[in-house]
Amino acid sequence: MxxxxxxxxxxxxxxxxxxxxxxxxxxxxxxxxxxxxxxxxxxxxxxxxxxxxxxxxxxxxxxxxxxxxxxxxxxxxxxxxxxxxxxxxxxxxxxxxxxxxxxxxxxxxxxxxxxxxxxxxxxxxxxxxxxxxxxxxxxxxxxxxxxxxxxxxxxxxxxxxxxxxxxxxxxxxxxxxxxxxxxxxxxxxxxxxxxxxxxxxxxxxxxxxxxxxxxxLDELLVKAGGGTRNAPDAPRQVAVMIQCAKTQEARLKLLEHPAVKEVVIRADGELQAFIEGGDELVPPVMGTLFAAGLPVMGFKRQSIGLEELFMRITTGEVQ
Amino acid sequence: MANAMEKKGVRDWSDRLNPVFIKEMRQYFHNRGILAVMGVLLLVQLLMLVVMQLQVAGSRNEYFGSGAVMFGMVATGMALAAFLVSAVGSVLRFTAERRDRELDFSRITTLSPNRIIWGKLLGALVMTIFIYALCLPFIVIAYFLRGIAMSEMLLVALAILPPVLIASQAGILIGCAGRRWLIGVYFGGMFLLGLFFLGFFGFLAASHAVSGTSSFGGMVLFWCTFCLFPFGLFYALSVAALSSRYANRMLPVRLFLVAALLLTPLFGLAVAWLSDGRIDPLPAALCAFGVGGAMIAGICATLAAFERLDPGRRVRRSWPRNRVGKFVWFLFSSGAWGGIALSWLVVLATGVVAALLFTIVPDGGRTGIAVLCWGAVACYFLFYAQLAVWASAHWKILPGWCFWIFGVILFVFVPLLFCGLLAMVTEMEVEILLVTTPFCLALVKPGSELVMAVFGPFFALASLALAASSYRKGENKP
Missing domain, CATH: 3.40.50.300 (P-loop containing nucleotide triphosphate hydrolases)
Known part of the structure; x- marks a missing residue:
């Protein structure tokens, strides 16, 4: 039905x-x-x-x-x-x-x-x-x-x-x-x-x-840019959270890489980079930052669940 | 093995019963309140018997002859218990069932409104009969005490049934709304109905005492007309209330009203027949049709103000393709305009009847004027309904019934109040203020009935022109 x-x-x-x-x-x-x-x-x-x-x-x-x-x-x-x-x-x-x-x-x-x-x-x-x-x-x-x-x-x-x-x-x-x-x-x-x-x-x-x-859920996660659960055919997208002192320079450098689709500077000062292609592309992307000598203090592969997806999509406003 | 077969037989038999009836019966017998009423009924009747014995023993009279008194008390208790269990039980339970839309079985099952109402009515009827059965030993004792005939007992027992069923049906109708505060309205209505019945019985008893003739025929006529009509109307309205919003909800109501209209000449003929030749059958039949038609037109017009404007896609899909069929279906389909059109047709029929009374019936002038006045009253109802329909078509923020109530306050109650106050404090003749009410001048100036017969249609026609201008406003509903 x-x-x-x-x-x-x-x-x-x-x-x-x-x-x-x-x-x-x-x-x-x-x-x-x-x-x-x-x-x-x-x-x-x-x-x-x-x-x-x-x-x-x-x-x-x-x-x-x-x-x-x-x-x-x-x-x-x-x-x-x-x-x-x-x-x-x-x-x-x-x-x-x-x-x-x-x-x-x-x-x-x-x-x-x-x-x-x-x-x-x-x-x-x-x-x-x-x-x-x-x-x-x-x-x-x-x-x-x-x-x-x-x-x-x-x-x-x-x-x-x-x-x-x-x-x-x-x-x-x-x-x-x-x-x-x-x-x-x-x-x-x-x-x-x-x-x-x-x-x-x-x-x-x-x-x-x-x-x-x-x-x-796979479609939603992909739409929200948070990687996939188990859909082999879907274009895999990975989100990486990066802590860097020079956010603007880091953002521009990241966007030079062809696998990076979007970079968002969050309110807490962290960068969120969306990489298309899967986990194996995370090291080369990060390598571009290190090669440019930018001060990267840490980075983390972000996994998105329904809660994160919900929080990301909704604003919490009611009528 | 035999037990299993017996159980299977019971199951198969119960499958043929209405599911709502089965549920109602189960609930009746689980309900402590209802069991308490029955217990109190038995206890009171036992006490009555004891008191009666003490009284008779004290006065050293014979028991024989006191049966009528005893039966009167038993019948009163029976009627009260039947009203409490069947009628009040119906309104309380159905209100509780309908209060929460998400739990309302009429909205989540495939049961039709007809089956739901029949199930509930049948439950009320069976409980009333059960109460009769509870009282049967006391009725038998009353019979053996003498003073009352078996046929009189049967007549009283039968006479109790219709009011209980009407009250149960009214309870179901009130319950359809699923609003607790309406239970109070129900009790008020039942109180008025009770007064009405008491008044009628008083009238019957008085006429019986004065004329010395039997009023049995009149009583049957009374039951057939004044019990069947509200019962049928409440039933049809309940079906409408339980049907889904865009269904053809008003079809049963309009069919009932038209059927009632067609039966009104029979009422007139019955009155003529009961009068032993004092009333001519033809004017009686015409008068009954005219007066009944005016009442039905008024009801139909008022209900139209409470309906959605447009029949909707779903209803229109079921209409025939030819023009005549489409028009007939339009009259009987949900939608305010259909109701207004049907009311106008009935009012016109009333006018034709009045004209017939004036022309072909010898000495029919007075009856004709009476029918004309009734028709004018119907026109006033059309006036209020059409204004409400026009207003709701233009200002969709409120439904038609809100505008109808507003119109009635503005055009009936305010003039009445204003007129009454002015009459109290001044010597002026301010009756002209009542032109927008059906009371108009006829009440205060005898002989000026025709004024009302002119004002009523004038207002109705003027508001019709207004309402017709917004005919297209309600379209495109599902």
Missing amino acids: KIQVKNLMRSFGATRAVDDISFEFASGNIFGFIGPNGAGKTTTIRMMATLDLPDSGDILYDGVSAVDDPEEVRKVVGYMPDSLPDFRDIQVWEYLDFFARSFGLRGERRIRALAEIEEFTNLGGIRYKYLAGLSKGMKQRVSLARALVHNPAVLIMDEPAAGLDPRARLELRALLKILSEQGKAILLSSHILSELQDICDGAVIIEKGKLLSAGT
């Missing part, structure tokens, strides 16, 4: 919460949806889950529009919000049973689906508990079970790891890996970027309602 978000716009009064966002992902992908607080993540996710409608633009699930046919889209989308109702009068198994029935699961198929989902999300021990009596971690599991009960091809998760203890986070990561291997397309928003990096194939970064960057 291919999910295409096309020119999505949503305003609340004078505030443009989502401003012309477009990206796409497909089955088997886990995409992280990243942005500072107030960036428009939840609004976008809500529109993708048919809970809200865009002012313009559309979300297509294999060509089926979430705006024109929300009922059709709901059949293939499982949405996991960051909360669960606090009903005192419904038990976990009844809640899941209701959703299974609501999605048209009948007879043995429903019983089997519920048993499988309870086992998968490890709900056996709490199936007779009331929703109001569940802990945060339990609620997240019930919420995931609810989203998966009709075996959707797409899973949209809003802060699934929020409030979970380390063990529960590890379990969630493992579950997501399994779901991805089953061929589900997964989009999840989270603030724990180090965790996203381990499981995500790609990311969508937004800020102030605008799309800053979207693509696979």
Whole structure:
């Protein structure tokens, strides 16, 4: 299944919460949806889950529009919000049973689906508990079970790891890996970027309602000039942090080298050089500085993770 | 083995039931509040029985004949419990379910609005019947105490059902909004409805005492009209409220209103039939159509002010290609203009009916004027709605209903207040200030009904011209 978000716009009064966002992902992908607080993540996710409608633009699930046919889209989308109702009068198994029935699961198929989902999300021990009596971690599991009960091809998760203890986070990561291997397309928003990096194939970064960057992690890292993770075909780019007393001269000298694509003088006085071609080109590039007799006090090969990427791309401003 | 087969049978059987109904029943029986109401109901009835026995024993009277009193108390308790469990239960639970959009099953499942509402209504009905069953032993005791016939008991038990179902349906409609503060509005509405029903029963009892004739036919007519209409309207509005934003939400509402309009002559004929020949069937049917039409036009116009301006791409795609079909679909499709157009057609039909009453019905002049006045009232509603539609088309910062409320305050409440204050402090005749209200001059100067019949259409036509100028403003919605 291919999910295409096309020119999505949503305003609340004078505030443009989502401003012309477009990206796409497909089955088997886990995409992280990243942005500072107030960036428009939840609004976008809500529109993708048919809970809200865009002012313009559309979300297509294999060509089926979430705006024109929300009922059709709901059949293939499982949405996991960051909360669960606090009903005192419904038990976990009844809640899941209701959703299974609501999605048209009948007879043995429903019983089997519920048993499988309870086992998968490890709900056996709490199936007779009331929703109001569940802990945060339990609620997240019930919420995931609810989203998966009709075996959707797409899973949209809003802060699934929020409030979970380390063990529960590890379990969630493992579950997501399994779901991805089953061929589900997964989009999840989270603030724990180090965790996203381990499981995500790609990311969508937004800020102030605008799309800053979207693509696979390798594409994003290359775009941001931070080297690659494991893409042999991508042009390898390496960032090197250099401490030198004569920054301007050093910058000009570095730019003379054909492998150096860009040199940035950072606020802390360090130079950041982006070298295209890989790690093996770092010594000859540095050699040009030494050969010119410039006072280099130190240098370090910089590795860029999702957190660094996020910090580099976003400004931290909110609407 | 037999147990497993039995379980499988139950599962297969339950698959045919509405999922919402199953969920509702499970929640009803898990809910401590509801179980407490039922427990209190049983306890009160037991106490009643004890008190009654003590009273009868104290006065050394026979038990026989006190059944009517006992049944009256049981029925009151039954009605209260049914209202609390079914109606209040519906509004509280549905409000809680709809409050958080992300957890609202009507938005994250493929259940249709119709299935959701039927599931909830069926749940309310079953709980009401369950409460009846709880009271059955006391009803049986009341029967054996004499003083009341079985048919009267059955009639009372049946009479309790429609108000409970209307209250439940109203609760579902209020719950659709998912706003806690509306629960207070619901209780206020139910209180007024209760007063209305009490008033009606008082009227029935009084007329029964004065005329000595049976009002059974009138009562049936009352139930059929005054219970079915709000029930149907609330149902259709609930379906609209639960449908997705750009769906053809108003289709069920408009279909219901038109169907109700077509049934209004039957109401007139029934009244004529019940009058034992004192009322002619033809003017009665025409009058019912005219008055009903005016009311429906007013409702339709007011709802139009609460709708989006344009039907939208999704709705327009389902329209037929030929012009007649397209126009009919336009009338029944979501979008303020369709509602306004339908209201105008109904108002015109009301005018035609008034003309018929004036011309072909002997002595139909007075009825014709009455229909004309009702039509004028509908015109006032069209006036407020069209102003709201025009304003929301020009200033998109606020939805139509905000402008409608603003218009009603400006054109109805302010003149009424101003007029009332002036009348209190001066001797001046300031009734002319009421020309923008449906009360107009008819209330203060008997015989000047035609003034209202002129002002109403004048305002409606003027605002129509204004609204029509902004017809294209709402297009290009999904």
